[in-house]
Amino acid sequence: MDRRVILDELKKVLSPYTENKELLANIDDNTNLVKDLKINSANLVDIIIDAEAKYSIEIDFDSAEKIITVGNCIDAIGEKIK
């Protein structure tokens, strides 16, 4: 699946946990989930589980711990839906 398509879907996954929707609309691969989007770290597990449910995939622990940026998220999802 094209990274842009995953990015658009990922914005919907991140939306409930992101206060600044304008910032969310303009995210790219380099956007840091905690530092830039100000997502509370307590919601990081929620995001992984929501992404798993959305794509019917399972993101393993090793991939999950590398999810720091939006690009990492897209990589983890893209790898599983190849």
Add this chain to the structure above:
Amino acid sequence: MRTAAHWNKVASTGNDIVALAATDKERTSRYRFYSRILSAEEQTLYAQQEARTRLAFDHYVWLLWSIKESVYKYSSRIDREPVFSPLKIPVRRLDPPSDDEFYKGIALYGPDTLYSRSIIRNGVIVTVVSSDKDFIDTRWGFTPIGSSSYADQSAAVRSLALNELYAIFPGTNLRIEKTGSGFPVLLGGETLLDIPLSLAHHDRFVAYSFRLPSNNCAYKKSAAN
């Protein structure tokens, strides 16, 4: 800017706060969720200690989360490229409150052993960690606030921490900034102070911790810059 080796020498601090009303009890109790936070050993620890700790399972999950997050924040000042992987920060021991109100734990981060103290009160879990099991030079606190917006949380937690610092260093000119690595630092005038600081917020609660130098009189002068 101070190096990681410098911060390692002056020790560190790490804290976290979890507003239980902002968590999903049902989701937290699902294996798919809690297995990303608790190792098999920590799940066994709960079963063994449930009677002693009298903790609901979802509270246990978030208590251990807050310990692990605090350890990560403690370590991020020293290890500039830390990865927050809850399963790689084992909590080896958790004792319920006895003659005080603290849950006391022991957690590991690589070769380092850190001690935790947590309070569960008024719908929040507040944790601080230290390399000193007696927390002699550590100060920490939390407060509810009227808003859950990021801007209000950020302003409130800085105000809370600075008020506590001014009580120790009256008449000084202190301010808090964030480094490029993301952790907060304390400045006295333009001088970076060796007082590691950690800030946390969740929903309508904020918390701070800082660690004073062993002889904090020596710091009153530099803080006055």
